Amino acid sequence: EAGVAQSPRYKIIEKRQSVAFWCNPISGHATLYWYQQILGQGPKLLIQFQNNGVVDDSQLPKDRFSAERLKGVDSTLKIQPAKLEDSAVYLCASSFTTNEKLFFGSGTQLSVL
Amino acid sequence: GQQVMQIPQYQHVQEGEDFTTYCNSSTTLSNIQWYKQRPGGHPVFLIQLVKSGEVKKQKRLTFQFGEAKKNSSLHITATQTTDVGTYFCAGRSVNDYKLSFGAGTTVTVRA
Numbered sequence: 001e002a003g004v005a006q007s008p009r010y011k012i013i014e015k016r017q018s019v020a021f022w023c024n025p026i027s028g029h030a031t032l033y034w035y036q037q038i039l040g041q042g043p044k045l046l047i048q049f050q051n052n053g054v055v056d057d058s059q060l061p062k063d064r065f066s067a068e069r070l071k072g073v074d075s076t077l078k079i080q081p082a083k084l085e086d087s088a089v090y091l092c093a094s095s096f097t098t099n100e101k102l103f104f105g106s107g108t109q110l111s112v113l
Numbered sequence: 114g115q116q117v118m119q120i121p122q123y124q125h126v127q128e129g130e131d132f133t134t135y136c137n138s139s140t141t142l143s144n145i146q147w148y149k150q151r152p153g154g155h156p157v158f159l160i161q162l163v164k165s166g167e168v169k170k171q172k173r174l175t176f177q178f179g180e181a182k183k184n185s186s187l188h189i190t191a192t193q194t195t196d197v198g199t200y201f202c203a204g205r206s207v208n209d210y211k212l213s214f215g216a217g218t219t220v221t222v223r224a
Binding site for chain 2: 035040041042043044045056091093098099100101102103104105106107
């Protein structure tokens with residue numbers, strides 16, 4: 001069974017630039033999550049989708065972050081403009097339903113200079 | 114909002130020794146999950162506990178859910194070098210069913 005696919009694996013940008021991350025969840029998984037993991041901390045939920053609808057985006061900095069999950073399958077997360085404090089690993093995860101275990105992708109390591 | 118706290122933040126263990134990491138939630142949980150993240154890797158699911166007082170074992174790992182469903186623990190016996198990594202608990206609140214991760218316990222092992 002294929003896992004959660006994410007790209008790119010690494011990204012280096014300058015502050016005020018924009019960046020986009022892509023995620024393809026495990027086939028059949030209705031719930032998709034984007035997490036931000038700053039070095040030395042636990043994953044922090046940015047946004048949760050159930051199919052193509054947003055369930056929770058309470059911790060998403062909406063002035064600069066946006067995410068979509070068109071057609072309820074793959075998803076993109078965008079940052080525009082990026083700030084230095086956005087340097088982190090962005091993890092995508094999926095689960096079959098909301099209350100089940102999460103499968104994480106390998107993440108995108110973002111460095112903002 | 115819900116907070117999940119883990120202690121200790123770091124655990125340095127002699128190979129062959131036992132240790133325990135603890136997880137405490139500010140709110141009652143419907144369930145709790147544990148994940149392991151190896152250095153440079155991504156979190157991998159270990160187990161989910163649902164019932165009050167539940168105890169589950171995976172080889173040398175023993176997981177426990179508190180009677181009040183507000184705390185949990187992970188106990189590892191006879192630590193091996195393969196146990197190196199960061200262990201996260203993630204609690205799902207009964208109030209809003211959001212899954213919140215703790216900051217993790219990072220385990221290093223000396224041979």
